[in-house]
Amino acid sequence: xxxxxxxxxxxxxxxxxxxxxxxxYTATGYPSLFWYVQYPGEGLQLLLxxxxxxxxxxxxxxxxxYRKETTSFHLEKGSVQVSDSAVYFCAGxxxxxxxVIFGPGTSLSVIP
Amino acid sequence: SAVISQKPSRDIxxxxxxxxxxxxxxxxxxxxxxxxxxxxxxxxxxxxANQGSEATYESGFVIDKFPISRPNLxxxxxxxxxxxPEDSSIYLCSVDGGFQETQYFGPGTRLLVL
Numbered sequence: 001x002x003x004x005x006x007x008x009x010x011x012x013x014x015x016x017x018x019x020x021x022x023x024x025y026t027a028t029g030y031p032s033l034f035w036y037v038q039y040p041g042e043g044l045q046l047l048l049x050x051x052x053x054x055x056x057x058x059x060x061x062x063x064x065x066y067r068k069e070t071t072s073f074h075l076e077k078g079s080v081q082v083s084d085s086a087v088y089f090c091a092g093x094x095x096x097x098x099x100v101i102f103g104p105g106t107s108l109s110v111i112p
Numbered sequence: 113s114a115v116i117s118q119k120p121s122r123d124i125x126x127x128x129x130x131x132x133x134x135x136x137x138x139x140x141x142x143x144x145x146x147x148x149x150x151x152x153x154x155x156x157x158x159x160x161a162n163q164g165s166e167a168t169y170e171s172g173f174v175i176d177k178f179p180i181s182r183p184n185l186x187x188x189x190x191x192x193x194x195x196x197p198e199d200s201s202i203y204l205c206s207v208d209g210g211f212q213e214t215q216y217f218g219p220g221t222r223l224l225v226l
Contacts, residue, residue: 043217093215100155100157
């Protein structure tokens with residue numbers, strides 16, 4: 001079946017460090033890929049998305065590029081801030097009418 | 113984008129009781145989904161609710177435990193029946209985004225069962 005694999009945490013970085021969280025998706029066909037973020041005590045927010053190969057999603061300094069050959073969608077940010085501390089979920093879905101498959105989540109803590 | 117509200121936002125319940133969670137969206141949508149997020153875990157789909165038909169449950173979830181209603185195109189309820197501490201989770205409602213290919217998630221209901 002379809003699945004999402006992402007780098008397990010927790011990840012602890014110093015402020016202004018470079019962030020990479022790896023994600024790969026296994027499925028038939030090429031689904032849309034997403035990164036969701038969940039800040040402490042809050043709900044789930046869509047951070048960015050890509051709907052086809054070579055698409056780059058970006059938001060709030062975060063970027064991810066949909067690599068077709070590896071179905072990867074690694075999340076990157078050049079300089080993290082304390083306010084980026086959250087749990088990040090990679091996810092995929094064929095269309096918005098189908099269930100979203102979530103990865104296990106990666107907890108990020110950014111220290112001053 | 114759709115704006116989704118859920119009630120209650122959180123609750124503490126006694127084992128053996130039932131809780132009904134409401135999900136309201138500000139526009140008509142075709143599909144509504146219910147997910148569960150157990151403590152420290154990822155999200156798992158419980159069921160898909162299409163207006164006018166029975167909900168479709170994922171493996172491991174049954175209607176007797178999680179009955180769902182979908183009376184119209186903007187509203188759905190999920191009931192967690194005969195609760196046990198293992199039901200302590202965040203329950204999230206989501207809706208389809210149409211051809212935008214993104215589901216929109218509600219804020220979640222945090223449930224603690226004692």
